[in-house]
Amino acid sequence: MVKVGKNVPVQKGKTYTVEIENLNHLGEGVGRIEGFAVFTPYVLPGEKAEIRINEVKKNFAIGELQEIVETASERITPRCPVFYKCGGCQTQHMAYEAQLNFKTQVVKEAVRRIGKLEEVPVHPAIGMDNPWYYRNKVQMPLGLKEGKVVAGFYAPGTHDIVDTDICYIQHEKLVKIMQWLKEKILEHHISIYNEETSKGLLRHVLLRIGFNTDDIMVVFITNGRKFPQGQLLAEQLQKEFPQIISIMQNINTKRTNVIMGDETILLGGQDSITEELAGIRYKISPRSFFQVNTKQAEVLFAKALGYAGLTGGETVLDAYCGTGSISLMLAQKAKKVYGIEVIGAAIKDAWENAKENGIENVEFIEGKTEEELPCLVKQGIHMDVAVVDPPRKGCDKIVLETFAKMNVPRIVYVSCNPSSLARDLAYLTEMGYELQEVQPVDMFPATGHVECCALIERK
Ligand SMILES: C[S@@+](CC[C@H](N)C(=O)[O-])C[C@H]1O[C@@H](n2cnc3c(N)ncnc32)[C@H](O)[C@@H]1O
Incomplete structure (x- = not known):
């Protein structure tokens, strides 16, 4: 337990008037009480607010907004009625322009503070023309409240489902399907999984849509194999929503926060859907990673491709390649592309995607x-360009060290976490690389998440 020093000027449970100076990387307002930092969600720089202290740590406190005393011009009324309760969005109270500025700032700060790189061109974040209804994937836990089936995001820091029948960041068709399913699950008396007792069948529902193909997938994640209502539900779903071409059951009997289990069974239709990006068709299976914002993925990948600067003769690495979304775009402009990915099902899809699109290199x-x-290096393969798109934790040190050893002249780093990107940039700099520029792309409007693409070159 952290001991809170006697000199800490704030007390848990007390309310203070605080002037907000800036935002932290989560989009929370940062203010100071006698120099002591207080982080509070839903307040903006330039605002004065009544803030109740909920938690006091060694070096900072966590506050809860009680009342805005002075309002910033960037504040807008959130579109969603459950915004302040639901953990799905964090920045709906900011005008979109302010959200983009915040994201640009987060990347700049991380590069400067963690990456120890000054004067690096971080371009303004590229936003969406319409920053709503952009998610092509919905993954919701289910619960039972007062005899009703509920589905939604968890309230921040809890496992309480915030039920809602509208969601402005998800594709509208997926929202409609989820609404319909909640009724049907009740009608079919399908039991709902209870996290505390580990009893009950249905844990989550996952929905995916191809924005450019209109294909829809429904996956029921169940706590066990027996799902007697599964077939009938699949038939009803397809009848009601003919765009649903894939209905699957994924079995997860583990007491875990990991949503999907290892086994997936077909309930109706086919085992995957297709999405199209920049003229390439991609097969997507229930467990494979695919960028959740199709429109902005096109923008991000175009940037990555531009940074790769291919002329047709290059050998290129696409590390953490998922279903090969970036690899196939690179392949159209390179001599040869090697994609590496840890999930077997995604690699299977990647091979099929290459075949489907007639891409052989x-x-x-x-x-x-x-x-x-390192195995590729042992085989004597040299990379002219390396593209990496790692998960949030960033690249393993060995990967970066291998780039330096191979003397890869150009690295394109796609990142969903500016902190781990900046850490890896610092390490690459130590090993003789130089960051050229960074382009943030807003893949997740209304949330605190930031995606960006960086170009790094050998000095
Ligand atoms: C952010 S996603 C990028 C996927 C792909 N570039 C795309 O845009 O569709 C990261 C991917 O890295 C994979 N992954 C995680 N750890 C890995 C590792 N150590 N080596 C290879 N792949 C890994 C994940 O399964 C996931 O598919």
Whole structure:
């Protein structure tokens, strides 16, 4: 337990008037009480607010907004009625322009503070013309409240489902399907999983849509194999929503926060859907990663492709390649592309995607980048360009060290976490690389998440 020093000028449970100076990387307002930092969601720089202290840590406190005393011009009324309760969005109270500025700032700060890189061109974040209804994937836990089936995001810091029948960041068709399903689940007396007792069948529902194809997938994640109502429900779903071409059951009996289990069974239609990006068709299976914002993925990948600067003769690495979304775009402009990905199902999809699109100059390798890349080096393969798009924790050190050892002249780093990007940039700089520029792209409007693409070159 952290001991709170006697000199801490704030007390848990007390309310203070605080002037907000800036935002932290989560989009929370940062203010100071006698120099002591207080982080509070839903307040903006330039505002004065009544803030109740909910938690006091060694170096900072966490506050809860009680009342705005002075309002910033960037404040707008959130569109969603459950915004302040639901954990799905964090920045609906900011005008969109202010959200974009915040995201640009987060990247700049991380590069400067963690990456120790001054004067690096971080361009303004590229936003969406219409920053709503952009998610192509909905993944919701289910619960039972007062005899009703509820589905939604968890309230921040809890496992309480905030039920809602509208969501402005998800594709409208997926919202409608979820509404319909909640009624049907009740009608079919399908039991709902209870986290505390581990009893009950249905844990989550996952919905995916191809924005450019209109294909829809429904996946029921169940706590066990027996799902007697599954077939009938699948038939009803397809009848009601003919765009649903894939209905699956995924079995997860573990007491875990990980949503999907290892086994997936077909209930109706086919086992995947297709999405199209920049003229390439991608097969998507229930467990494979695919960017959740199709429109902005096109923008992000175009940027990555531009940074790769291919002329047709290059050998390129696409590390953490998922279903090969970036690999296939690179392959159209390179001599050869190697994609590495740890999830077997995604690699299977990647091979099929290459075949489906008639792309032959790619090779996909199943395994961890940190283990497979050194094997490629041992085979004497040299990379002219390396593209990486790692998960939130960033790249393994071995991967970055291998780039330096291979003397890869150009690295394109796609990142969903500015902090781990900045840490990796610092390490690459130590090893003789130079950051050229960073382009944030807003893949997740109304939330605190930031995505960006960086170009790094050998000095
Ligand atoms: C952010 S996603 C990028 C996927 C792909 N570039 C795309 O845009 O569709 C990160 C991917 O890295 C994979 N992954 C996680 N750890 C890995 C590792 N150590 N080696 C290879 N792939 C890994 C994940 O399964 C996921 O598909």
